[in-house]
Amino acid sequence: MKPFNQTFLLLTVTAACWLPACKPNNAATAVSGDAAAKAYVAPGKYDEFYNFVSGGFSGQLSVYGLPSGRLLRVIPVFSVDPEKGYGYSENSKGMLNTSHGFVPWDDLHHTELSQTNGEVDGRWVFANANNTPRVARVDLKTFRTAEIIELPNSAGNHSSPFITENTEYVVAGTRFSVPIGDNQDVPISSYKQNFKGSLSFISVDKGTGNMDIAFQLQTPGVNFDLSHAGKGPSHGWFFFSCYNSEQANTLLEVNASQRDKDFILAVNWKKAEEYLKAGKGVKKNVKYSRSRYDERSHMTKSEMLNEVTVLDPAVLKDICYFIPCPKSPHGCDVDPSGEYIVGSGKLAALVPVFSYTKIQKAIADKAYDGEFEGIPVIKYEAALYGEVQKPGLGPLHTEFDGKGNAYTSFFVSSEIVKWNIKELKVLDRVPTYYSIGHLCVPGGDSRKPNAKYVIAYNKITKDRYLPTGPELAQSAQLFDISGDKMQLILDFPTIGEPHYAQAIAADLVSKNSTKLYKIEENTxxxxxxxxxxxxxxxxxxxxxxxxxxxxxxxxxxxxxxxxxxxxxxxxxxxxxxxxxxxxxxxxxxxxxxxxxxxxxxxxxxxxxxxxxxxxxxxxxxxxxxxxxxxxxxxxxxxxxxxxxxxxxxxxxxxxxxxx
Amino acid sequence: MKPFNQTFLLLTVTAACWLPACKPNNAATAVSGDAAAKAYVAPGKYDEFYNFVSGGFSGQLSVYGLPSGRLLRVIPVFSVDPEKGYGYSENSKGMLNTSHGFVPWDDLHHTELSQTNGEVDGRWVFANANNTPRVARVDLKTFRTAEIIELPNSAGNHSSPFITENTEYVVAGTRFSVPIGDNQDVPISSYKQNFKGSLSFISVDKGTGNMDIAFQLQTPGVNFDLSHAGKGPSHGWFFFSCYNSEQANTLLEVNASQRDKDFILAVNWKKAEEYLKAGKGVKKNVKYSRSRYDERSHMTKSEMLNEVTVLDPAVLKDICYFIPCPKSPHGCDVDPSGEYIVGSGKLAALVPVFSYTKIQKAIADKAYDGEFEGIPVIKYEAALYGEVQKPGLGPLHTEFDGKGNAYTSFFVSSEIVKWNIKELKVLDRVPTYYSIGHLCVPGGDSRKPNAKYVIAYNKITKDRYLPTGPELAQSAQLFDISGDKMQLILDFPTIGEPHYAQAIAADLVSKNSTKLYKIEENTxxxxxxxxxxxxxxxxxxxxxxxxxxxxxxxxxxxxxxxxxxxxxxxxxxxxxxxxxxxxxxxxxxxxxxxxxxxxxxxxxxxxxxxxxxxxxxxxxxxxxxxxxxxxxxxxxxxxxxxxxxxxxxxxxxxxxxxx
Incomplete structure (x- = not known):
């Protein structure tokens, strides 16, 4: 059982952060003299990085320059944008078609840059819609949404749109399990019998970027939260964190916080491909939309699709394995070497690091603690490389610098902690104002991070900026990590809620930027x-x-x-x-x-x-x-x-x- | 006749600014060493000023902190905002009702802070909708749109929402004249016979801020562009610039640029009040909406109104006087003393300064050059204080520092020019990148400017920031004007198009900011x-x-x-x-x-x-x-x-x- 009292204790710690000791004046004293020069980009000079920041409940994607924190552009993706006519013009309104009809809004949670050989390549950035499950592809030549695909058999598409190292697949998993199939009108109390999760593997065409749902995995009814692909040696695997393995359907803050450990689901997608090729998938009759914007005709082609292939990993063995992970896992992050998988239990006070090598050995040895709805559960210790002890409270998400170090955000203790992966030793910690969610190192989830900065995307703003009535901008903070110690250099507000973000060296994108559309090519x-x-x-x-x-x-x-x-x-x-x-x-x-x-x-x-x-x-x-x-x-x-x-x-x- | 060839010459000068000599590297060399320190606001520290920037074609109002240039909040006003549910919730969707039905978008051009005794007081900020004519009032306790009133007998509400020195009135004038009255289905070619302009005087309740249309003036069919109230000695007067006194209805770039001078219309609104009181207004049957948001019930009360009182200044003498002003006037700005009215002809190469005292004398002396559709035209020289010679090309807009100096934006020559009002002498000039429209000094159109900065709101962005495809953020530039010479310290991008903006010392607003709504007061x-x-x-x-x-x-x-x-x-x-x-x-x-x-x-x-x-x-x-x-x-x-x-x-x- 999760010690529920501790949960409240942790929340109390968060609350303590509103005491005067946390107020701006103190925070400011932490800024050293050269911070201004480091954050300043003189008029006419360019920022070093593009930062693609999720707009959260705005449904859009914001592009900031770093280190200046200047908002270069809001790209409309899942919500209408009257400023640009997006969702209103005859050309663009098809982009927001769904099986539920025209939907003017969504909740964009995560951004993911396309990769080639495990490195960010500056071609596309993907984004997920959480409410009416969809994945979007934004073209970085034009900074426009090029394609949106809806996900059938899904609800709460949160663990998305993470990708494999050559952008073979973008994934999408259900945060909310729902009844799937012919009779969906069932009692909510029949959750354990009728509610299922699903993981979608969306293929991405190498040339055009066009997306299709290659297959879905039907899973037990749990809440998938985040995910990351294996890379290098672990390429071919995908890792999804989940909570609510209690399968509660009400008052989740209590009922989904009962078990001491939930899971990371390890998915062997190459094995799934084999089953698919062997015809083991079941074609299901569903309804979902796909809309593509054509930059020659300046029109959207929107179509309704009606079939998806589903694989059942409880029947088709060796695709899925559960790995226990403490206290309602959130982040699920794979280091640049592909060997280490970092779990982050949002109610935990330690950080478990799993070993890809040990997972393979555990599978070979069948080092299992039984099954969960037909899927083997690997023994915690058999998969574990080690634990970071006393790193902070409430770890959420980890990125990497490519020099053997990890940076983990801690929501409850409101800080970023730098630690060494091999040694599992804490090296540095800095407070964040207030209550950091995700963080981002440029290329920080790829094989080659460009580790000059780490950016904190915070959940609470309070007194960080001049007040603007009851509603405040969300807050991000930029730290220089080029030295041993992290140095806070800038606070910058963001549009919507910045859940996750990715950053890329400017020249990888700017060199391909379209300046205009040729009139002679207009069709x-x-x-x-x-x-x-x-x-x-x-x-x-x-x-x-x-x-x-x-x-x-x-x-x-x-x-x-x-x-x-x-x-x-x-x-x-x-x-x-x-x-x-x-x-x-x-x-x-x-x-x-x-x-x-x-x-x-x-x-x-x-x-x-x-x-x-x-x-x-x-x-x-x-x-x-x-x-x-x-x-x-x-x-x-x-x-x-x-x-x-x-x-x-x-x-x-x-x-x-x-x- | 306006020398039309010169117009093209001026446009060519603009084009020359895209030559390599104008590129960022050169611009950056103009930035001196302490600019970073001046623009930098350390994490946790507060900006000195709120900057309320029009969102232009976004329909919204953006709030920036100065000197950091950070976007503190986007306030939804005339366009729906899916991020906040504005225009979608049952509570807020009535705010966008109009006589044309529900309108999800508009083009917000100008912002104007409320004033008491001619000084900005931090209570409200007003904004105009240009496309479907409306005026909005935003409450600066909550940073929310509190009221929107539609304008009947209007089209292209551009010369708005400028106010009198105790916020007695907010005005609104027609940029596009249209047929008004019972038969509006008339040939476009009958413009000179059938198309009329109108100027609306909207009263503002001192306590609640509630708006009503007190009266409208029906005017000749010209294009009103901008306006400002008199102040101090000239309180009781309002000045509106207009172009297209040619009354052209097609190819205005040529046909509305024929006459050497258009007009500033001087309006004696206290005289209009007398006529109104004497029952000289005509009640017209019209249809327009007014929507008010109640922050206790959290609901909008939206109603359709059907009457407005119109005064005819061609019949009711001594309300209106035309003053000739060179070359398609744009800005019409009154200095802090209330004595000087600066006209800005957007195709001109000089800046005329009119004298309130001389205007009064000209009226007393009937120093007229005949009439224009029944309204006296004051002789140019009789109203003129003097001209600033060779200030730059294409003056658009002027603000003031309260120390006897004016700052005028020049679109065509892309610069800000500082000049002394009494001497009419140019004191300093700085280039802007590129093609400045309006500019803003905090309190710069009030009786007491707070002249630490001038901000340029530019019309063209091009290479100022990292490229973002064909569509670029709009660009603003911050200059320190605390010394004799203007110093560029920051480029910052803006949301939508920043037409006009106002700024105010932070504490005038922050001290009143609402943090939450009391649940016991919720009705x-x-x-x-x-x-x-x-x-x-x-x-x-x-x-x-x-x-x-x-x-x-x-x-x-x-x-x-x-x-x-x-x-x-x-x-x-x-x-x-x-x-x-x-x-x-x-x-x-x-x-x-x-x-x-x-x-x-x-x-x-x-x-x-x-x-x-x-x-x-x-x-x-x-x-x-x-x-x-x-x-x-x-x-x-x-x-x-x-x-x-x-x-x-x-x-x-x-x-x-x-x-």
Whole structure:
């Protein structure tokens, strides 16, 4: 039994951190004189690293520069973004389709950079949606969401989107087990009989990055929390932490904290591939969406898929093994050598380190403590390399520096602890303000970390910044780890909740960055490649406006003959071919967001006018000295009115054709 | 006639700034050694100023700390914000009601802090919506949007939300003239006959801040751009810049750039008040929305209003006077003394400074150059104090330091120029990267500027930061102006487009900041003030879940008996009474955003389940060591199923009542 009283004790320790002794003035004294110079990036100079930070309950992904902590961009992923028209334009709204219909929001927890040979390669960054289970792929040439795939048989997709060392697979596991299959309308109290977990292995095409669900493993009904792939010698294996092996379905804070140990699930995915190839998978009838954005047509192709192949590891032996891990495991992290797997029990006061070699030996020796729902449970000691004793309270997550050291975040004692992996010895510790969750070393979960910094992503902000009413920004802290001791150099606030983040040396990404879309490569159905081709076409009650934008006018800019009851589609092509000259488009009263159209792009806004009148439209993104003049009018008449359809630019008397 | 060729020349100058000579390396050499120390705010230390920055096409308002440039909070105003559930929760979605229905987006251009005796007082910050004309008031105790009022008879609400020196009025003027009145379905080519502008004077209640449209002035059909109130001796007057006095309706970049001078409109609003009191206003039948958020009930009261009083200054003499101003005026700024009004023609190469005293004398002397649509046009020379000669190209906007100096932004020559108001002499100039729009000195449009910094809000970003694909963050630059010469100390990116911004000394706001909502003051209809009161109630096909959240569980956390076809309302009350302990709430598959519930608040999420099954819900905002365990299940059955309504917490066998 987990000593439940201790849990409350631990929480009390957290609470103590709000005493005056923890207040900013004291924290500031910990900052040494050269911190300002280390964090400062002079105007016009570039940051050294991109930091891809999960936006948590914002559903988006934020990109910060390090060491400055400056927010370079918010990439819309799982939530609509009215600023960019994401989820509102005809081009992008398909990205948020799911089997539940259009979903405007999600909870993005983790980011994971693609890898080649176990090193971050700067091609893509993946992200998971926790609420309506999905995985997204963001293209780092364009910093746009390129693909989102939904996960059937899943709920609470938390232990995701971690990858294998050549980005063969992105994984996704269920934090919440649910009834799966034909009859899902079962009593909640039948959890132990009816609720199951699943682990999805999503294949990633080497060239295009396109994702497919290669297979799913159906598992006992537990709560999978985090995961990491093996690497080097342990490539071919994946490790998932889980809690609630008690299989409680209510008051989990008590009922899922009963057992002294939950599990890490070791998955031999190469073995699973063998079974799959041998036809041992069962095809299940399901429903899930997949949406891909095409950067030539600037359109989303969204489709509903209806089949997934499921493997049952209780039947198909040698795929899965449970390893006991103390006190509600959270982080599950594999060191750069691939030999050591670090478990982090969030209610624990020690850190267990497992050995890949010993796990293999334990399996060969069948050093088991029985089974859990048909899956062997390896003896704790048989898998254990050793324990870090008294490292802190409430370890959550560990990253590595490639020099034999590990950095573990401790939520309850609110600190980062540096320790030596082989020796299991604590080397240094620094407080975090307040209550760190995850942390990040650039490349810190890869085979080759670039260990100049560690960043703390904290859960509680309180008095770290000027107050902003009841709601506060989330807080991150940057530490220099180039020396023996960690040095705090910067506090920076983040958008949404920064669950996990990854960082990469800037040049691996910046050298490939797309500056504009070539107009000659634009394959959008409604593209207008020159002002002379601008036109307005009626098809029944649909009116298609083929418009262009270029400094500083739209063509056409006077449109008449639209009727109440029409659906108007503004297809605006930005003819600019210069970097950072987007144009925006909005029309008064629209029940829609704007368009933000990059050079060479075509974007489409749907507008359903409800009253007769003359409606201005204008460019929403300041583009030139004559930006204020970049506007036009569209006249809407009553249904019975016989105003003919016409359009013009520069004709000051009557509305006539552009050409 | 405006020399149109010169316009293109000016644009060419802008383009020249992309030559290698302007690249970051050069910019960086302009930064002197102590810049890092000046911009750095050590971890745990507070910024000196709040900077309220318009989010432009994001529709939101961003709050930065200065001098660090750190983003402290994004306040949702005119666009939905899935991160906070703004526009999605039952509590907040009424805030985005308009006469056009629910509008999820707008283009927020300017921010204006409330003033008392001409000094910023830290009570409220106002903001304007440009696309679907509205004005918002944000409460600086809570950093939340407290009220939004729509503007009838308006389009392109740009010259807004500038205020009088005791916040008597917030103004709003039309950037786009439109047909107003009964028949709005008229040819666009009838602009000169049918299109009108309007200026709205919105009264602000001294105690509550509640806004009402006191009156509107109907004006000739021109494009109002910016405005500022008189102060001190000129209190009682308001000054609006306008362009397109050509009254063009197409290709405005050419056709609205024909005349050598457009206008500043001087409005004697105290005279207007007299006419209003004398019953000279005409009540017009219109339709516009007003929404107010109540922080006790945590609900929006949204109503549709249908009358506004309009004054006609062509008939009612002595309210309005036009003053000629060169080359498409943009900024219209009044110095701290109230005597000098600075016009900024965006295509000009000089800056005219008008004298309030001379304007009064010109009116007394009837020193007019005829009329423009019934409104007297004061002779340029009669109103002019003097011109700043050769200050730069394309002046846009001017703020003041209270020491007799003005700081003007120049878009075309991409610089800030400091000049002495009385002498009209240029004192200093610094380049901006690239193409500055507005600028801000803390309190820089008030009677008492706090002139430590000037911030440039730039329109073009290009190579200032690490590239992020075709779309780049917008760029701001911070200059120290405490000495004689301006010193660049920091580049910081912003959310959306930073049109205008205001800044205020931190303590004027921070001392009043609300930390939590008192649960005993919560008057929400669906509040649950203790866990024992949690319940689930069916009313026809509506199911009301009265739920509580407290570390680390929801009550109830097992709910059964919901049917497909039901509307489920989760009314979640956050029982916490500790700062910075929000809880989040989400349910799988919802076609809605999350709830983010501050301590003491009740928020409501509507969910319409579409398929039978068991759906997890969970806390989306990390709240404690046992946050991962803060979850529950709701069972949905087919319509014909007879599963009884039940709910429980901690009952592990059958779902029973919480109590």
């Amino acid at each position: 959008n159905t409604y593209v207008t490649k020159g002002e002379k081709e601008a036109k307005v076409v009626r098809e029944g009650n649909k009116v298609h406006v083929y418009a262009t934008s270029i400094r500083s006018h739209f063509a056409p800019d006077n449109i008449e003959g639209v009727k109440v009851g029409d659906e108007v589609y503004f297809h605006v092509t930005n003819l600019e071919q210069d970097w950072d000259i987007p144009h925006g488009f909005a029309v008064k009263g629209a029940n829609n967001a704007e368009l933000l159209i990059m050079p060479g792009e075509t974007q489409t806004l749907k507008w359903v006018p409800e009253k007769p009148g003359v409606y201005p439209f204008y460019c929403t993104d300041f583009c030139s000295a004559l930006h204020q003049e970049m506007s036009g009018y569209i006249r809407v008449s009553a249904p019975g009115n016989n105003v003919p359809l016409s359009f013009s630019l520069g004709k000051t008397n009557d509305a006539e054709a552009v050409r | 929400n209809t669906y509040v649950t003030k203790g866990e024992k009161e949690a319940k689930v109630v069916r009313e026809g096909n509506k199911v009301h879940v009265y739920a509580t959240s407290i570390r680390s569980h929801f009550a109830p956390d097992n709910i059964e008996g919901v049917k497909v076809g039901d509307e489920v309302y989760f009314h979640v009350t956050n029982l916490e009474q500790d700062w910075d302990i929000p809880h989040g709430f989400a349910v799988k598959g919802a076609n809605n955003a999350e709830l983010l519930i501050m301590p003491g608040e009740t928020q409501t999420l509507k969910w319409v389940p579409e398929k039978p099954g068991v759906y997890p819900f969970y806390c989306t905002d990390f709240c404690s060591a046992l946050h991962q365990e803060m979850s529950g299940y709701i069972r949905v059955s087919a319509p014909g199923n007879n599963v009884p309504l039940s709910f429980s917490l901690g009952k592990t066998n059958d779902a029973e009542a919480v109590r």
